[in-house]
Amino acid sequence: MASAAESRETLCGKLGLKPLTSHNILFYYAPVQGVLSYTALSINVMNPSLVLRIFPKRDITNILLFNTLLGSGLYLYNRPHLALLPTKERLLYSSFGAVTFSLGSVLIWAIVRSLVPQNVALCSICGVGSGLAMLKIATSYAEHADSLVAKKG
Template sequence: MASAAEARASLCGKLGLKPLTGQNILFYYAPVQGVLSYTALSVNVMNPTLVLRIFPKRDITNVLLFNTLVGSGLYLYNRPHLSSLSTKERLLYSSFGAVTFSLGSVLIWAIVRSLVPQNVVLCSVCGVGSGLAMIKIARSYTEHVDSLTSKKV
């Protein structure tokens, strides 16, 4: 008979999820949550009135940006190409990468928003589409840089 822990691990595996360990929470689930926040941030920047209709009493921009920074920073911190550095350097480089990526994206979305007709659906599609494209490019780039090092995750 399988134990409860084995049953949970089996369920996680079937769902494509990793078991809840400290390592996985920091370097798998936090980056996944960062991607979700980043995607919501793209809609928020491209369509601020839509988000205000959903959350009328609170501007969630800073919450989404903070979660995006944490998720992308932890993703970068755990990459093999940074693993040989000191903790201080890893924090510095991963923070710089997270801030540059996130604020660069916000700037791109602000520019795109000024060029796209003010249509809720079109702005949302442009925001989410460009956000997913930038995530794909950033992930491919970090995987390429990681491939240049001998250490693997």
Template sequence: MATVKPSASVGSKLGLKPLNTHTLLYYYVPFQGVLSYTALSINVMNPSLVLRVFPRKDITNILLMNTLLGSGLYLYERPHLKSLGQKERILYSAFGAVTFSLGSVLIWAILRSVIPQNVPLCTVCGLGTSLALMKIARNYTEHVDTLTKKT
């Protein structure tokens, strides 16, 4: 008699993780931070586009706070910080999140001042740089993690 393997759930096929406190804090919030970071890049590079979508409210601070929270929790859970005490982990992850996020905003502001004021071009530059910076940041943190002694 052949055994039947259970099929993977739709959520796992999409790369979603089961919902619990750990995955909420260290998977879903950082993922939401990625979305906010990407939207922040568009907002900084092309504020008129975002104002068309949200005409009554400037969402820059909301996007920035979500980006900081997501990237901070991502860094807090990285293996290279696990051996530190909670205070140091919070301090270093907050520092990394703020440096990464505000550094990105500065890069986008400089880019916006040097490229032609063209809506599609600014949007593509914002999206492209946000994806590139996130890839570099992820590769960097993964490299630092490999240097950490396994305990």
């Protein structure tokens, strides 16, 4: 008979999830949650009225931005190209990358929003599509930087 831990690992594996360890929570699940918040932030910036209909009593922009910053910062902090740096520098560089990426995205969405006709579906598609494209570019860049460190070592 399988133990409870083995059953959880098997279930996690089948679902494509990582086991719940402190490392995975910080450097896998928090970045995944950051991507979800980033995607919601793209919709929020592109369609503020849509989000207000869903959350009429509270502006969730700062919550989404905080979660995006946390997830992207932890993602960068754990990358191999920063691994050999002292902790203070890793924190500085990962924080800078997270803030630059997130606020740069908000600025891009604000510009796109001013250019796209005010159609809820079109704005949502443009926001999510451009967000996914920027996420792909950012992760490809991080992987490229990591590969340079791997080649050096």
